[in-house]
Structure formats: C-alpha cells, structure tokens
Amino acid sequence: MSNAVASGETLYIQHFGNEEARSLEYYLKQMKGYTALKKAFGMKVEAIVEEMKASNLRGRGGAGFPTGTKWGFIPKESPKPKYLVCNADESEPGTFKDRDIMRYTPHLLIEGMVIGGYTIGAHIGYIYIRGEYTREAKLLQAAIDEAYAKGYLGKNIQGSGFTFDLTVHRGAGAYICGEETGLLNSLEGKRGEPRVKPPFPAQAGAFGGPTIVNNVETLAAVPHIINRGGKWFSSLGAVEKSGGTRLFCVSGHVKKPGLYELPSGGVTLRQLIYDYCGGILGDKKLKAVIPGGSSAPVLTPDEIDVVLDIEPLMKIGSMLGSAGIMVVSEDYCLVRLIWRITKFYDHESCGQCTPCREGCRWMKDILWRIENGNGRETDLPLLLDIANNINGKTLCALGDAAAGPVSSFVRKFKADFEAHIRGKRCPHAP
C-alpha cells in the first residue's frame, strides 16, 4: 500500500488501503453512496452538464479537457447507440492513482458512470482496464455484480426508467490503448491503432456511435459534484480554472513515494517533494524531475518552484499530464534514464506513422551508443533534429510524447551527455 497523506478536504485518499471501502454496504453507509444518482435522476440533463461545467473538473487522464464541455459535445439525438467509456488503461509511466480508485472505491466510479450515461443518453458503458490489472478487474466486476443485484445498474435503475449496462473490458498490454481512439479500436476487437480525427469520438466513437471517453479519476469525481454542487467542487481547487483535488502520484528517489491528494494548483513541486514526500532519498542532491508521466518534458532543480497545475507547467514548457511525478537524484544516470524512456516509446509506438515508428528507434539507438561511450559530438544536434521531425507530425500524441522528453533532456542536461561522449564512458558506470 502506498503512503497516503491528506491535506485539507479529500475525496478519495481516506478510503485507500481500507479493504472494506469497496463493498456496497460501506459505500451506502459511509460515503453517501448512490445518493447523487437519485439526485441526478431528478435533474434535467442540461442542469447536470451545467453543474459539471461549474465544477471546473478537468480530465484527469492527461489532456485536462473540461469534462462538462466534453459531455456537452454529445448530440442529443443519434440514430446509433451512444456509449460511455471509462479509460482505465493507466499506462502512462509514473501513474498509479486509478488503480487505487478501482480497488478501494469502485462504486464511486460505477455511480459516476451511471450519472454520466444518464446525462449523455448512453445505455451502455465499458470500463477499458489495462490487462495487467487482473486483480482490479476482478474487484471491479464484483462491485458491478453487487450494483446489479441492488438495482443500481441494469434495467429501470431505482425505478427511474433509465437503463444502463456496464461491462469491464480488459486490455492486453499496449500503452497506446490509453489514447482514446486506440482504446476504441481495441474495444472493438482490433489492433489498438489510433484513428484519424475528425471525426472525434463524440461524433463517431465506439462501434460508430457517439462516445465519451473519460478517465477513472474524472468519473469518480462526478458523484461528489452532483451531491455537493459544481461550485463547491470548484472551490476545492486553489486556482480558478482547476476544480477539485488531484491525486498526485510520486515515485522515484523520494523518501515517501505514494499518492498525495491535494487541492488542484495548491502546491508547488518543491513543497510536494520536500514537505510531503520527505525530500530526496538518502538526502542526496536532486538532479531532475519528470512532472507529469514520462511524456512530460523534464525539469531541472531550478524549476521546481512551479505550481503543480496545468497552466503553470505548460508555461515552463512541460505538462502536468496524469500527475505522475518521478523524482531523480544524482544517483542515476540521466542519459540512461532518457534511453529507458525512449526505449519505452519505441516499444509502444503502434507503427502507423513513419516519423514516430522510425524516429523513436533512431533516438533509442543513438542514446544507447552515447550511454555506452560510443557517442559522437554530432549526436546531440542529431537527436534534436529527429525529435523535431517527430513532434507534431503524427496521428496521435505518442510521437510528441517521445520527442518532448528527448529534446528537454538534451537541452537541459547537455553537460551529462557531453561527459559521456568526451569521456567515452558513462560516468555512473562502475
């Protein structure tokens, strides 16, 4: 179990680690379970969308798109069935929050999905969960079975006349299935290759029907918003544009890695690392921080006074992404680290777009030769050139996700690369 430290009002973390929290009985008694659903059934769907907009809930999967606005994109009338899909692929390296929501508070997600389905007019929902989370898939299924048995899923939910069926669909090991159109192809029984957009999923998504894809943490916020109001949820955030709390996933060289639930925009990266996570392991020197999953460009120790939220990180050329924060001390070689990251993108590139498929491989091979003392002076401009030729030139964001980290490591930690090239060896090697 990860460390769980709370600050201010929290929505999730107090239940994490509690094996009883996942039962329907606990959810009904301790968490006002399914009261939001009853409230939502008494509301006009337009009013629900307005509450969602007022909440300033922004997608927790990585893109940070306002959820209320997204829900508003679904056409009212559609000849094809509409779908609500939960993205539980959680494959961005450094991210491990959705796993705890699913294994400790699965009913929050289920209730959020029924409300979402009701709002957009979808009667079918899928939870696309990464294949490795076998235990979490079983726990979710058990919670879904309980919800069916008590009439919170299925036909005529709680006498409302609304029907919603929910199915857990397991992935099978492919990072790209976290990309929403790759996910939809995978759900349809195909290779998880991202689609050309437009059409966007809200027009033609799963099985050709209008579809909303939301992250686990996003959907789990919905019952809170309906119960206590969009304005209240918005006020949980420390900045105007970002409502609610956020689950920050901290890993790497900190004394207390784990999940930290804090107000959106409420702390700086420095506070999170030193005040909450106890500082750097072994009191070593901080070397670098990746602030938003491995796709986020790296930050230097001089940059950690940034407020952890979408705009402040964007302003300094990085991103909050899925709030997966990986902290690196002087103990690990940064060339090796960016090689590992690039090896990952090379492995996970679906291969549709040439710049990404070929570029990731080239960058990986060049980084490997630098790490092994065979690098050339011309390798650094070459890496930047390849990254530049991937960035923005692919169907989905995987290309950018591979290019951004490489250029940021090369630009910000040039001396580390040069030491490898000039010394013809890795200074960290024994």
Place this chain on the structure above:
Amino acid sequence: MAKALSKKFYDEMTKLEPRYPTKVALLLPALHAAQDEYHWLPPEVLDEVAQYIGIHPAQVREVASFYTMYDLKPVGKNHLKICTNVACALRGAEGIVKHCEKKLGIKLGETTRDRKFTLHEEECLGACGTAPAMMLNDEYHENLDVRRMDEILDRLTK
C-alpha cells in the same frame, strides 16, 4: 475435429456476447480466456478463436501480435515480468533483473530448460509508488529487492 477450447470457454463467451454490438469485440476477451486454459496461445487455439468469432485466422494473429500479454510462444510455468521502466529502474529494478538472470541461468526473453521459468522485462505496470514491481504470471509483487526476489524464487523452485 475435437475442440481445443473447453466448455467453460464457450460458456463464458456466450455470457459475454450480449454485452457487445459486434462479435469481433469479443476477440480480446476470447484470447484472454483461451490463454487462461493453455498458459499461451498455440496456433490451433488461435484458429479455433477465429472460427468461433467468424473471422479469418490471420485477423486473429494480426490482433494477438499487437498486444504484449498474449504469448504466441510457450512460456515457463512461472512467467516473471519485471518492470524496468523509469520509476522501477530508479529503485533498482536493473539489479533485480541481473540477479534473476544469474540465478536462473537465462537471459531476458528466455525460458529455463526445465520450463519452470521465463524471464521478461516489462514496461510500466502502474505500481510506481511501490517500485520495483513485477508480475509473476497474473499476480503483482511490489516493493521488491534482491532479498525478496530470492524468497520468491526459492519458494517457486521448491
């Protein structure tokens, strides 16, 4: 021809069918269920899945080969998949891999001669706060170090 897949497989699929608007959508669940029976996906099983869904066997292979969790070659009884992505590497996963290679006498991607162990490197498992992590078949093991790894391997060798 005798069927390679059990009644349990077909019952499970029949239960799932009404959950999807197309039959092809059952492909991933079917491959998971089939692999549960054989611990990998032999060619005749892929063919039977194709027949059940009503698609060309090549289409099944096209999809199955896209996903790393489907084993298209036999794997050992204990399939070790050790994460070496960023968070786990920072916490010593590379040393754990080396230790396993030495102890089992195989390299990454290989299976021991007695077919007891297969060793693979895995990308991020979503257990970064409890790194290093690995999967042993379907099961997560977290907060690993060489000592804990030894305990696990010793238990499995017995």
